[in-house]
Amino acid sequence: MDEPKGPGISGYSQAVQNASRSLQHCLERAQEVVPQQQHQETPVYLGATAGMRLLSLDNRHVAMEVLSAVENKLRSSPFNFQGARIITGQEEGAYGWITINYLLGSFKQSGWLNFLPKLTSIKETVGALDLGGASTQITFVPEQEQSESQENSLHFRLYGKSYNVYTHSFLCYGKDQALRMKLVRDLQNAETGRLQDPCFHTGYERNVSIRDLYASPCTANYKQSLAFPQLHVVGSGDYQACQTRIEELFNKTSCPYSKCSFNGIFLPPLQGHFGAFSAFYFVMNFLNLSAESSPAPLNSAISTMKNFCSRPWSEVKAAYPQVKEKYLSEYCFSGTYIISLLKTGYGFSLETWQQIQFLGKIGSSDAGWTLGYMLNLTNMIPAEQSLMRPLSHAGYVGLMVLSSLVLVGALLLGWCIFRKPRCLRKGIV
Ligand SMILES: O=P(O)(O)OP(=O)(O)OP(=O)(O)OC[C@H]1O[C@@H](n2cnc3c(O)ncnc32)[C@H](O)[C@@H]1O
Numbered sequence: 093m094d095e096p097k098g099p100g101i102s103g104y105s106q107a108v109q110n111a112s113r114s115l116q117h118c119l120e121r122a123q124e125v126v127p128q129q130q131h132q133e134t135p136v137y138l139g140a141t142a143g144m145r146l147l148s149l150d151n152r153h154v155a156m157e158v159l160s161a162v163e164n165k166l167r168s169s170p171f172n173f174q175g176a177r178i179i180t181g182q183e184e185g186a187y188g189w190i191t192i193n194y195l196l197g198s199f200k201q202s203g204w205l206n207f208l209p210k211l212t213s214i215k216e217t218v219g220a221l222d223l224g225g226a227s228t229q230i231t232f233v234p235e236q237e238q239s240e241s242q243e244n245s246l247h248f249r250l251y252g253k254s255y256n257v258y259t260h261s262f263l264c265y266g267k268d269q270a271l272r273m274k275l276v277r278d279l280q281n282a283e284t285g286r287l288q289d290p291c292f293h294t295g296y297e298r299n300v301s302i303r304d305l306y307a308s309p310c311t312a313n314y315k316q317s318l319a320f321p322q323l324h325v326v327g328s329g330d331y332q333a334c335q336t337r338i339e340e341l342f343n344k345t346s347c348p349y350s351k352c353s354f355n356g357i358f359l360p361p362l363q364g365h366f367g368a369f370s371a372f373y374f375v376m377n378f379l380n381l382s383a384e385s386s387p388a389p390l391n392s393a394i395s396t397m398k399n400f401c402s403r404p405w406s407e408v409k410a411a412y413p414q415v416k417e418k419y420l421s422e423y424c425f426s427g428t429y430i431i432s433l434l435k436t437g438y439g440f441s442l443e444t445w446q447q448i449q450f451l452g453k454i455g456s457s458d459a460g461w462t463l464g465y466m467l468n469l470t471n472m473i474p475a476e477q478s479l480m481r482p483l484s485h486a487g488y489v490g491l492m493v494l495s496s497l498v499l500v501g502a503l504l505l506g507w508c509i510f511r512k513p514r515c516l517r518k519g520i521v
Pocket residue numbers: 141142143144184223224225226227228266267268370371374375378419
């Protein structure tokens with residue numbers, strides 16, 4: 093892994109080169125998948141998320157440099173490039189919600205049911221929980237239509253139905269930045285460069301550059317001058333202690349609204365089912381806690397985590413030789429973080445936890461914000477529901493039979509009128 097070199101411009105040129113290389117790889121893959129004759133007419137949009145929002149906060153100039161390098165690359169591709177931009181946290185939340193509800197068919201069905209109000213089994217939309225490396229989003233339709241906080245409120249009109257949606261994006265609460273914030277807090281009480289960390293397995297050790305740790309807007313406020321350039325992290329594998337440290341990241345002391353999640357952010361009462369994707373899924377799937385038919389109850393998720401965190405690193409490493417070491421070493425932290433975020437951060441209870449479904453794909457499509465972004469930019473979701481719905485097969489057959497009967501009746505009538513005037517006299521009409 094490249095050693096990050098801090099916020100200096102030269103330090104970021106490596107990041108620009110890396111971004112450029114991964115983009116090249118994506119483009120090559122897209123050229124294989126999309127038939128050549130459709131390359132020119134295939135629109136390409138690029139949306140950058142929280143990693144770039146953070147970079148932009150830290151150094152706007154460098155963030156723009158990265159974007160323009162990416163733009164140049166896309167412009168020279170055979171596709172119809174439509175533009176690259178950094179999307180806001182609110183957009184990221186909204187597009188994730190649109191994606192999963194589009195794929196689950198929630199919009200169309202509720203729109204259609206508007207015309208059949210007597211049907212009681214109206215399918216509601218599903219809330220979206222997205223966990224990235226740098227930010228996390230929660231988006232759902234609350235029971236109360238009127239929101240206490242306008243900045244968390246979005247209005248959509250899709251397929252003829254209006255939706256008042258709550259959304260919030262917590263910058264710095266993606267799993268990678270959350271780990272940094274935890275380490276920096278732990279460091280505040282450290283007297284030496286050695287830190288015992290319950291969120292890593294016993295026997296696991298890692299060196300973290302102090303400069304890198306503070307080189308993020310998420311940790312910059314905690315910056316202090318330390319006598320050591322490196323932090324030597326030593327795992328002690330203890331779920332309970334890890335959870336206690338993680339929970340310090342959620343400030344629940346003040347709330348200017350009737351209800352908050354954490355850090356004074358408004359959160360209406362949780363409502364309905366939720367789909368949890370991206371890192372929520374990657375981590376819970378690894379831990380076997382994401383079974384789609386019956387997701388593990390909160391209590392068993394906690395016991396799984398207790399057991400997993402307490403396993404020695406040597407054993408974990410031997411059991412999963414195919415898993416990237418960076419991910420494997422952090423599953424104890426990440427799983428504990430997910431439970432704390434959902435339980436302490438958002439207030440999911442033993443009961444409401446059961447309403448969460450961890451989703452990697454819906455059908456063959458990835459659950460995530462990207463499809464929603466594309467659907468929006470290509471105007472593929474109409475605001476109004478077409479009143480003329482295509483007929484079902486049974487409706488079509490019925491209509492054909494009816495028109496045939498009308499036709500036969502009309503012919504009979506014509507025959508009576510013009511050829512057999514007696515019919516009329518006998519009152520056949
Ligand atoms: O910028 P933000 O909005 O935060 O989102 P992201 O681009 O980092 O979000 P992704 O959905 O790409 O990835 C989410 C995180 O999950 C990590 N990740 C990807 N695959 C994983 C796996 O198999 N196991 C564990 N973590 C994984 C990845 O490194 C990120 O930190």
